[in-house]
Amino acid sequence: MKRGTGRLGIKELARHLNLSVSTVSRALNGYDDVRRETRRRVEQAAQDLGYSPHHAAATLRGQSTQTVTFMLSSPWTKFADPFFLGLLDGVEMALQANGFDLQVVMARGHEREMDIILRTVERRRSDAIIFARTRPEDERVEYLKRISFPFATLGRCNDPDFDWVDLDHSQTAWEATTRLASLGHQRIALLNTPMRYSYSHHALSGYRQALKECELPEHESLIQECTLAQGSGMGAMKQLLAQSQRPSAVVCGNDVIAVGAMDAIRRLGLTPGVEVSVIGCDDIPVASYSSPPLTTFGIDLESVGLTLGRVVLDRLNGKPRAPQNILQNMELISRGTDRPAPR
Amino acid sequence: MKRGTGRLGIKELARHLNLSVSTVSRALNGYDDVRRETRRRVEQAAQDLGYSPHHAAATLRGQSTQTVTFMLSSPWTKFADPFFLGLLDGVEMALQANGFDLQVVMARGHEREMDIILRTVERRRSDAIIFARTRPEDERVEYLKRISFPFATLGRCNDPDFDWVDLDHSQTAWEATTRLASLGHQRIALLNTPMRYSYSHHALSGYRQALKECELPEHESLIQECTLAQGSGMGAMKQLLAQSQRPSAVVCGNDVIAVGAMDAIRRLGLTPGVEVSVIGCDDIPVASYSSPPLTTFGIDLESVGLTLGRVVLDRLNGKPRAPQNILQNMELISRGTDRPAPR
DNA sequence: TGGCTTTCCAAAAACGTTTTTGGAAATACT
DNA sequence: AGTATTTCCAAAAACGTTTTTGGAAAGCCA
Numbered sequence: 001m002k003r004g005t006g007r008l009g010i011k012e013l014a015r016h017l018n019l020s021v022s023t024v025s026r027a028l029n030g031y032d033d034v035r036r037e038t039r040r041r042v043e044q045a046a047q048d049l050g051y052s053p054h055h056a057a058a059t060l061r062g063q064s065t066q067t068v069t070f071m072l073s074s075p076w077t078k079f080a081d082p083f084f085l086g087l088l089d090g091v092e093m094a095l096q097a098n099g100f101d102l103q104v105v106m107a108r109g110h111e112r113e114m115d116i117i118l119r120t121v122e123r124r125r126s127d128a129i130i131f132a133r134t135r136p137e138d139e140r141v142e143y144l145k146r147i148s149f150p151f152a153t154l155g156r157c158n159d160p161d162f163d164w165v166d167l168d169h170s171q172t173a174w175e176a177t178t179r180l181a182s183l184g185h186q187r188i189a190l191l192n193t194p195m196r197y198s199y200s201h202h203a204l205s206g207y208r209q210a211l212k213e214c215e216l217p218e219h220e221s222l223i224q225e226c227t228l229a230q231g232s233g234m235g236a237m238k239q240l241l242a243q244s245q246r247p248s249a250v251v252c253g254n255d256v257i258a259v260g261a262m263d264a265i266r267r268l269g270l271t272p273g274v275e276v277s278v279i280g281c282d283d284i285p286v287a288s289y290s291s292p293p294l295t296t297f298g299i300d301l302e303s304v305g306l307t308l309g310r311v312v313l314d315r316l317n318g319k320p321r322a323p324q325n326i327l328q329n330m331e332l333i334s335r336g337t338d339r340p341a342p343r
Numbered sequence: 344m345k346r347g348t349g350r351l352g353i354k355e356l357a358r359h360l361n362l363s364v365s366t367v368s369r370a371l372n373g374y375d376d377v378r379r380e381t382r383r384r385v386e387q388a389a390q391d392l393g394y395s396p397h398h399a400a401a402t403l404r405g406q407s408t409q410t411v412t413f414m415l416s417s418p419w420t421k422f423a424d425p426f427f428l429g430l431l432d433g434v435e436m437a438l439q440a441n442g443f444d445l446q447v448v449m450a451r452g453h454e455r456e457m458d459i460i461l462r463t464v465e466r467r468r469s470d471a472i473i474f475a476r477t478r479p480e481d482e483r484v485e486y487l488k489r490i491s492f493p494f495a496t497l498g499r500c501n502d503p504d505f506d507w508v509d510l511d512h513s514q515t516a517w518e519a520t521t522r523l524a525s526l527g528h529q530r531i532a533l534l535n536t537p538m539r540y541s542y543s544h545h546a547l548s549g550y551r552q553a554l555k556e557c558e559l560p561e562h563e564s565l566i567q568e569c570t571l572a573q574g575s576g577m578g579a580m581k582q583l584l585a586q587s588q589r590p591s592a593v594v595c596g597n598d599v600i601a602v603g604a605m606d607a608i609r610r611l612g613l614t615p616g617v618e619v620s621v622i623g624c625d626d627i628p629v630a631s632y633s634s635p636p637l638t639t640f641g642i643d644l645e646s647v648g649l650t651l652g653r654v655v656l657d658r659l660n661g662k663p664r665a666p667q668n669i670l671q672n673m674e675l676i677s678r679g680t681d682r683p684a685p686r
Numbered sequence: 687t688g689g690c691t692t693t694c695c696a697a698a699a700a701c702g703t704t705t706t707t708g709g710a711a712a713t714a715c716t
Numbered sequence: 717a718g719t720a721t722t723t724c725c726a727a728a729a730a731c732g733t734t735t736t737t738g739g740a741a742a743g744c745c746a
Contacts, residue, residue, distance in 0.1 A: 007467065009702060020726045025704060033724060055466040056408065057702035059399035060731045076428070085419075085428050092449050101468070104447040106435045123398040124350065125444070259632070286632045289602070352732060363696045368734060376694060400732035403701045 008051050017045055028053075064127055067101045068312055069120050071131040074108045075228050082284060083301060084132075087154065090305020091130060098313050100127075114139055121149050128152070128312045134164070134198050152312045154304070156198050156325075163315055165308045165326045169199040169253075169281070172297045172330050173206030176251045176279040179332070181214035184341035185249040185277060189222040191236050191261055193253035200225075203253055203281075222247055226257050233260025234267075241268055241276075248341045249277035255284045255296055262290060262337070273337040283333055292336030299330045351394050360388050371396075402467075410444045410469040411655055414459055416476045417451045418571050425627060426644060427475075430497065433648020434473060441656050443470075457482060464492050471495070471655045477507070477541050495655045497647070499541050499668075506658055508651045508669045512542040512596075512624070515640045515673050516549030519594045519622040522675070524557040527684035528592040528620060532565040534579050534604055536596035543568075546596055546624075565590055569600050576603025577610075584611055584619075591684045592620035598627045598639055605633060605680070616680040626676055635679030642673045 014021045019042070027034045027042035034042075046052070059065045070091060076084055092102045103126055107113045113131075117140055120126060127150060131140065134155035144151045145162055152163040173190070180188050190207045193200040204223070211218050221243060226232040233252065240247055241264065252258035258280030262272040272278050273292050280287060283298030311324050357364045362385070370377045370385035377385075389395070402408045413434060419427055435445045446469055450456045456474075460483055463469060470493060474483065477498035487494045488505055495506040516533070523531050533550045536543040547566070554561050564586060569575040576595065583590055584607065595601035601623030605615040615621050616635050623630060626641030654667050 007465075007702095010704095011702080021703085022705080022727080023725055026725090029704075031705095033722095035724065038724085050461065050465055052462060052465040053704090054403070054702050055468050056399040056402035057731090058704075060397070060403055060733085061702080061704045063731080065399065082425065085425075088447070089449060092447070093451075096449075102447055104431070104435070104445055106432060106439075106445075108436075118393070119395060122350075122393055122395040125398050285627075286629050289629045289632045289634075291632075291634045350732095353734095354732080364733085365697080365735080366695055369695085372734075374735095376692095378694065381694085396734090397732050400701090401734075403703085404732080404734045406701080 007054070008049055010051070010053065013042075013045060013049060013051050016049070017042060059124075065124065066099060067103050067126040068095055068128045068130060068309075069103045069105060069126040071113065071116055071129060072104060072106045073110075073113060073131065073133045074106065083282060086301030087132075087305040087308070090302040090307075091309040092305075093302070094306045094309025094313060100313070114143070117143065121147065127316055130154070130308060130312060135196055136198050136201060138198075150312060150315045152308055152315065152324075154308060156202075158198075160325060161323055163311050163320075163323045163325075165304060165311060165328065167199070167299060167304070168202070168327050168329050170202040170206035170209075172281050173203040173251055174210045175206075175332060176281075176297070177207050177210035178214060179338060180249040180251065180277055180279065181210065181216060183249075183277065183338065185247075186216060186341065187219070187222065187245060187247040187249070188216065189224070189240050189247035189250040191224050191226055191233055191240075191250055191252045191257050193225075193257070194227060195225055200253060207251060226253065226260075228254075228256070230256060231260055233257035234264045235260075237261035237264035238267075241265070241270075247276065249338075250279075252278065252280045255280040255282045255287045255294060258294055258296065258337075259286060259290055262294070273339045275342055277339055277341075278337040281330070287333075288335065295335045295338040296333055297330035298333050299328060304328060350397075351392055353394070353396065356385075356388060356392060356394050359392065360385060408467065408469050409442060410446050411438055411471045411473060411652075412446045412448060412463050412469040414456065414472060414474040415447060415449045416453075416456060416474065417449065426625060429644030430475075430648040430651070433645040433650075434652040435648075436645070437649045437652025437656060443656070457486070460486065464490065470659055473497070473651060473655060478539055479541050479544060481541075493655060493658045495651055495658065495667075497651060499545075501541075503668060504666055506654050506663075506666045506668075508647060508654060508671065510542070510642060510647070511545070511670050511672050513545040513549035513552075515624050516546040516594055517553045518549075518675060519624075519640070520550050520553035521557060522681060523592040523594065523620055523622065524553065524559060526592075526620065526681065528590075529559060529684065530562070530565065530588060530590040530592070531559065532567070532583050532590035532593040534567050534569055534576055534583075534593055534595045534600050536568075536600070537570060538568055543596060550594060569596065569603075571597075571599070573599060574603055576600035577607045578603075580604035580607035581610075584608070584613075590619065592681075593622075595621065595623045598623040598625045598630045598637060601637055601639065601680075602629060602633055605637070616682045618685055620682055620684075621680040624673070630676075631678065638678045638681040639676055640673035641676050642671060647671060 010021055010024055014024045024042050027039040072084055095102050105116055107116050129151040132154035134153050134157050136158045138157045141157050154165055156164055156166050177188055192203055224236040226236045250261055252261055258278050261278055265272045265276050270276060280294050280296035283296045287294040287296050307326060314320050353364055353367055357367045367385050370382040415427055438445050448459055450459050472494040475497035477496050477500050479501045481500045484500050497508055499507055499509050520531055535546055567579040569579050593604055595604055601621050604621055608615045608619050613619060623637050623639035626639045630637040630639050657663050
């Protein structure tokens with residue numbers, strides 16, 4: 001009989017107040033048929049005695065966990081970490097303001113992502129799920145839509161009919177390419193993120209659109225797909241530089257790739273921003289400390305996270321009938337690596 | 344009557360199998376008086392029909408949430424983020440391997456830390472709590488010890504009688520100082536992290552110990568306390584350099600401070616590692632991209648997180664009678680900023 | 687074959703809340 | 717004064733599991 005776990009339950013609180021359990025519960029949950037004075041007394045006692053409702057019990061009865069799950073997808077590199085933590089911070093801020101908690105779960109490897117979602121949903125572990133790195137056809141999105149479980153993503157799919165927030169990578173790639181073209185570059189390469197992800201497709205189309213508008217020819221050999229691993233940009237850039245006709249500028253899908261590309265450029269005795277211009281994306285901390293400092297696109301991730309959090313909360317509150325689709329522009333941060341073409 | 348939420352409960356599963364609810368439960372939870380064949384059949388059906396127990400219900404009855412809370416303390420700067428995400432990753436890995444989930448909650452401001460702990464404990468939201476940035480006298484530690492709620496920290500307190508893992512900042516400061524002394528530096532400054540935190544005291548004592556052993560005088564004016572904010576190191580270094588007798592080397596409590604210090608050095612037209620040597624701590628990503636690359640101390644944070652996770656799990660499994668105290672050494676990563684004293 | 691283990695399983699209690707139901711007391715209206 | 721309405725509150729049901737309790741069926745030994 002290890003009953004005395006020390007925890008104060010609503011029963012003890014009621015007894016202490018000489019009230020019935022239900023009255024205490026109704027006072028605490030803001031129901032309207034409780035006398036002003038009674039409610040005050042109850043709240044005071046709860047405060048004083050350090051009572052708060054047992055979460056599992058409240059969930060079981062109330063059908064709501066007051067929790068949102070954020071699924072982090074591998075690989076997240078040491079460099080790119082701030083990206084996700086900034087996002088997380090924003091999401092948590094939105095949730096906290098509405099009394100929701102954040103649960104974080106890390107999916108190591110793509111295979112695990114579906115497992116994690118299934119598990120979370122089946123156990124009714126949380127009220128909604130947020131995740132990033134969407135793919136054009138995304139199994140996770142399809143499943144959650146099918147069973148109509150609340151969710152929101154950072155990133156789009158081919159099917160836009162659900163809640164998402166996205167950064168406009170089409171715009172960034174377009175702007176980067178256009179800018180380089182206007183600086184006189186003729187051969188502009190694209191070191192893109194993996195085509196598995198939606199945003200890589202958007203980047204590619206922005207790049208192509210810009211080339212067309214600037215009346216520059218598109219060369220297949222100038223488009224390379226990189227992985228998200230750390231050294232990936234370096235390898236791809238080396239190949240690019242080994243070609244008979246070198247590019248004089250390169251647009252990178254993200255800063256990790258760009259930093260790798262700059263390494264490759266330097267190793268050939270060249271200088272980023274002189275012989276070869278480089279533009280990245282994401283504005284990770286190292287971007288401003290590389291030499292020369294990397295020109296890139298940035299955005300306040302915390303506010304993106306805040307938006308993402310609010311979107312799910314709206315959905316949970318049943319506010320919007322139609323899905324919310326929010327596209328955010330990133331801003332060019334011109335530093336030292338976007339310079340006029342040589343000669 | 345919105346009963347048909349679609350969720351498959353253990354009752355339906357039992358009915359489907361022509362078994363009683365309790366038998367299904369016992370089969371699933373590994374009790375021993377269930378026939379082999381029956382257990383197999385139950386597991387198969389659970390798998391096929393996508394059943395997993397409702398988490399809140401299991402918690403309510405079973406008294407265990409299978410969840411561990413990690414409290415992130417503000418301020419965590421954009422730069423230092425990887426520190427925590429690496430740690431989180433390791434913790435989550437340990438938990439996941441034992442079927443536990445990770446809940447992350449961010450404490451914005453010191454005042455909120457106690458609130459968050461109280462809330463988590465009172466609602467029985469998780470089985471254990473992990474947090475970092477311990478202080479010599481730590482209210483959180485005292486409270487959790489008093490009510491004997493399981494927890495572990497990254498960092499020590501004056502009272503060592505609980506589960507903790509810590510990085511040996513006394514050793515790093517000692518080693519940094521000794522190294523600089525052996526490079527001929529006579530005036531070695533310390534740009535320390537806030538004395539509010541335990542590890543700052545350890546760093547200070549390591550620094551002092553080293554000065555004594557190297558028979559160098561200790562100057563109060565060469566010891567400065569910085570905040571964790573981003574520009575803090577720069578301001579402190581400026582002051583140091585404005586003194587009549589400049590230090591020729593500086594030991595920094597962390598890399599964010601060190602990077603700021605290097606900025607200050609450069610702004611005076613000096614070169615880090617030439618006129619003034621700098622050694623940091625943590626090995627954040629920018630450290631290797633600053634110019635010149637920063638000499639610092641590093642450690643595999645993921646493995647530290649793993650250890651931390653295992654320590655709480657041991658506690659939850661009731662394994663150790665005595666608290667586990669684990670002190671880990673960081674390793675010097677010599678790059679470009681620890682160089683012989685000028686002249 | 688009769689009693690004793692062992693192996694299996696069903697019914698019911700319990701976990702700590704929230705919500706529903708129903709009714710008593712106090713107030714307002716004719 | 718009698719009825720209708722509002723204001724308050726207690727008892728009990730429900731949420732979906734796990735664990736306890738008790739007992740039936742099957743196997744074993746003499």
